[in-house]
Amino acid sequence: MAAGPALRELDSDGSSEELVLTPAQLLGGLEQESNLKRAKHGDLKVSIHRMEIERIRYVLSSYLRCRLAKIEKFFPHILEKEKSRAEGEPSILSPEEFAFAKEYMANTETYLKNMALKHMPPNLQKVDLLRLVPKPNLDAFVFLRVQERQENILVEPETDEQREYVIDLEEGSQHLIRYKTIAPLVASGAVQLI
Amino acid sequence: MFGERAVELVRGLHRAADGHLPPFSEDGIRQVLEEMKALYEQNQADVYDRLLRIRALRWEYGSVLPNDLRFHMSAEEMEWFNQYKKSLATYMRSLGGEEGLDLTQDMKPPKSLYIEVRCLKDHGEFEIEDGTTVLLKKNSQHFLPRWKCEQLIRQGVLEHVLS
Numbered sequence: 157m158a159a160g161p162a163l164r165e166l167d168s169d170g171s172s173e174e175l176v177l178t179p180a181q182l183l184g185g186l187e188q189e190s191n192l193k194r195a196k197h198g199d200l201k202v203s204i205h206r207m208e209i210e211r212i213r214y215v216l217s218s219y220l221r222c223r224l225a226k227i228e229k230f231f232p233h234i235l236e237k238e239k240s241r242a243e244g245e246p247s248i249l250s251p252e253e254f255a256f257a258k259e260y261m262a263n264t265e266t267y268l269k270n271m272a273l274k275h276m277p278p279n280l281q282k283v284d285l286l287r288l289v290p291k292p293n294l295d296a297f298v299f300l301r302v303q304e305r306q307e308n309i310l311v312e313p314e315t316d317e318q319r320e321y322v323i324d325l326e327e328g329s330q331h332l333i334r335y336k337t338i339a340p341l342v343a344s345g346a347v348q349l350i
Numbered sequence: 351m352f353g354e355r356a357v358e359l360v361r362g363l364h365r366a367a368d369g370h371l372p373p374f375s376e377d378g379i380r381q382v383l384e385e386m387k388a389l390y391e392q393n394q395a396d397v398y399d400r401l402l403r404i405r406a407l408r409w410e411y412g413s414v415l416p417n418d419l420r421f422h423m424s425a426e427e428m429e430w431f432n433q434y435k436k437s438l439a440t441y442m443r444s445l446g447g448e449e450g451l452d453l454t455q456d457m458k459p460p461k462s463l464y465i466e467v468r469c470l471k472d473h474g475e476f477e478i479e480d481g482t483t484v485l486l487k488k489n490s491q492h493f494l495p496r497w498k499c500e501q502l503i504r505q506g507v508l509e510h511v512l513s
Contacts (some may be wrong), residue, residue, distance in 0.1 A: 210460040
């Protein structure tokens with residue numbers, strides 16, 4: 157099925173705490189296919205197509221739910237990152253996700269401020285969302301598969317006795333490594349989280 | 351014990367003879383403020399944790415919460431919930447195509463296309479995509495498309511019959 161490789165890309169977002177960018181076209185393509193199939197009536201193979209649509213819809217929904225959950229979980233840090241994004245750099249959020257994130261932040265801020273005003277003395281009213289909401293753990297270990305060979309990746313030492321060292325990542329190989337070390341490679345597509 | 355230091359400071363002031371000003375305890379005041387700050391932060395964390403649970407309710411129960419849950423929420427929490435619902439609905443409507451994509455459906459991988467369900471309470475008429483309607487009367491059993499039943503199962507109207 158043509159959606160195979162597209163679906164594989166969607167899976168990788170579940171493996172890390174950070175929000176992984178996926179091209180909007182990928183999503184658009186999947187949705188189009190699903191809408192197209194929905195239009196076929198009276199087809200003999202309609203139930204097989206239906207099953208396929210169900211599966212696509214499940215994977216797509218799962219993926220979007222995962223993104224939404226991450227946005228809600230780390231919202232002040234994600235919005236802070238968006239604010240400090242450079243001019244030409246692509247956003248990790250879709251425009252709709254960005255709108256949702258801002259609304260979520262405003263809603264939560266309003267709520268916490270109202271609670272504080274109601275119950276707390278004035279000198280303690282400042283709401284610091286960046287401190288209240290935990291940051292994503294970029295030190296967590298993740299499994300990855302190498303798509304494009306990478307040379308001289310710098311690995312930080314684990315203990316005081318160790319020194320930092322470099323490794324090469326062979327195409328097709330799999331590794332267990334700290335997310336922080338390979339974060340830019342995930343963004344560029346050179347490695348895929350599994 | 352919470353507030354011990356603060357009570358100590360106040361007692362000290364009371365014990366002093368009328369008008370006499372006991373020495374200013376910089377340490378004492380600092381400790382009390384630190385305790386206040388810690389208590390405030392813990393309270394904020396608890397309040398925030400409640401918010402996370404309320405958010406989970408939207409995903410579990412849908413946009414209409416059962417009455418007993420509603421009574422457990424403050425007016426402000428209810429306001430937060432209503433705003434959250436709205437935000438979520440706007441976002442889901444924006445996803446591909448004209449009707450959008452309801453992300454609160456399809457929470458489990460599809461195993462079969464149709465499922466056997468039993469009706470737990472009267473729910474009236476229910477339309478399935480080929481145009482036919484089904485009467486969901488209490489205790490009636492039906493063979494229906496899974497995706498149409500998901501929400502009703504979560505709301506407790508239908509029960510998935512596993513043979």
